[in-house]
Amino acid sequence: MRLAFMGSPDFAVPALRALHAAGHEIAAVYCQPPRPAGRGQKEQPCPVHRAALALGLEVRTPARLKRDAAEHAAFAALGLEVAVVAAYGLILPPAMLEAPRIGCLNIHASLLPRWRGAAPIQAAILAGDAESGVTIMRMEEGLDTGPMLLREAVPLGPRMTTPALHDALAEIGARLILRALAEQPPQVPQPEDGVTYAPKLSKADGKLDWSLPAPALDARVRALNPWPGTFFQHQGEAIRLLEAEPAEGAGPPGTMLDAAGLVACGTGALRLKRLQRPGRGPLAVGDFLRGFPLPPGSVLG
Structure with missing residues (x-):
C-alpha cells in the first residue's frame, strides 16, 4: 500500500x-x-x-x-x-x-x-x-x-x-x-x-508535593520519569527523584524520618531509592546520601 x-x-x-x-x-x-x-x-x-x-x-x-x-x-x-x-x-x-x-x-x-x-x-x-x-x-x-x-x-x-x-x-x-x-x-x-x-506535560508537573499521599507520589515518580522528571528542592538544588516506593511512616509532610531516605507524606511515607543531583549521574540512595546527607528532621521542599 x-x-x-x-x-x-x-x-x-x-x-x-x-x-x-x-x-x-x-x-x-x-x-x-x-x-x-x-x-x-x-x-x-x-x-x-x-x-x-x-x-x-x-x-x-x-x-x-x-x-x-x-x-x-x-x-x-x-x-x-x-x-x-x-x-x-x-x-x-x-x-x-x-x-x-x-x-x-x-x-x-x-x-x-x-x-x-x-x-x-x-x-x-x-x-x-x-x-x-x-x-x-x-x-x-x-x-x-x-x-x-x-x-x-x-x-x-x-x-x-x-x-x-x-x-x-x-x-x-x-x-x-x-x-x-x-x-x-x-x-x-x-x-x-x-x-x-491527558494534557501536554511541562517541567513544572514534576515538582513533588509532599502533602499528597505516598501512593500518589509513587505513581508520579513512575509516570513522569524520564521526562519531565520528578524533583524536590533542598539546599538550593533541584534533586531528581528517579525511583521510590511507598512505605510505612508518619510525620510532617516532606520531613526525613530516618537516615536511609524515608520521607513523610500527607499519608504514609515514601522510600527514596535512586536520586540525581544537577550535573551528576544517578545514584542509589545509599551512595547518594554519603555525598549529600539528608539527616532525620531535614525538610524537603
Whole structure:
C-alpha cells in the first residue's frame, strides 16, 4: 500500500520499521525538524528521522502545516492510499486529512475515549488505571475523536513505569497498524461517555508535593520519569527523584524520618531509592546520601 508515515519520537519507530519490513511503499516520512540538543546544543534529528534515513526513505520536516498551502499540495501530490500517524507532534489540517484515499490512521497510546491528548501513557499511570492499550483510529479534525478500527489492552501492574509501558505499547501499535491496513476493519464510533484528556506535560508537573499521599507520589515518580522528571528542592538544588516506593511512616509532610531516605507524606511515607543531583549521574540512595546527607528532621521542599 502506498503511504506516508508521520511520527517523531521513539514510540513511532517500531511502526515505521514494521511497515517497511511488510513491504508497504512509504512515499515519504514526515517528522519534527532537527532541534538543538545535548551540551553543545547541536541540531539533532528526531528518532523517526534517524530511522527513516537508515531505511533509505525520503524525509520531510516542515515546521508548520496549518496554513501552508504549498505543504498541503506537496502532500496531496504523493498520491497516497493512506497516511499512518504516530505521535507526530503537528496537527494535520483538513486538506491533509482528506488527501489520502483511505484517510489518516493514528496509532494512539490509550484505550480511547480514555486519555485523548498528548500524554496518555503518563496519565494512565498517574490515575492508577488497571489497564492501558493502543487504539488505531481514523483521524478527523477533533482531538483524538475519530472512529476506531482496532484496540488492544494491556494490564498495568502496581509497579508499571512509563518506559516499560511506552515500549510495550509501541510494539503493540506496530502490530496493530499492520492488521488495520491488511484487514481494513469496520470503523466504530467512540463512545460518548468515559472521555478523559491527558494534557501536554511541562517541567513544572514534576515538582513533588509532599502533602499528597505516598501512593500518589509513587505513581508520579513512575509516570513522569524520564521526562519531565520528578524533583524536590533542598539546599538550593533541584534533586531528581528517579525511583521510590511507598512505605510505612508518619510525620510532617516532606520531613526525613530516618537516615536511609524515608520521607513523610500527607499519608504514609515514601522510600527514596535512586536520586540525581544537577550535573551528576544517578545514584542509589545509599551512595547518594554519603555525598549529600539528608539527616532525620531535614525538610524537603
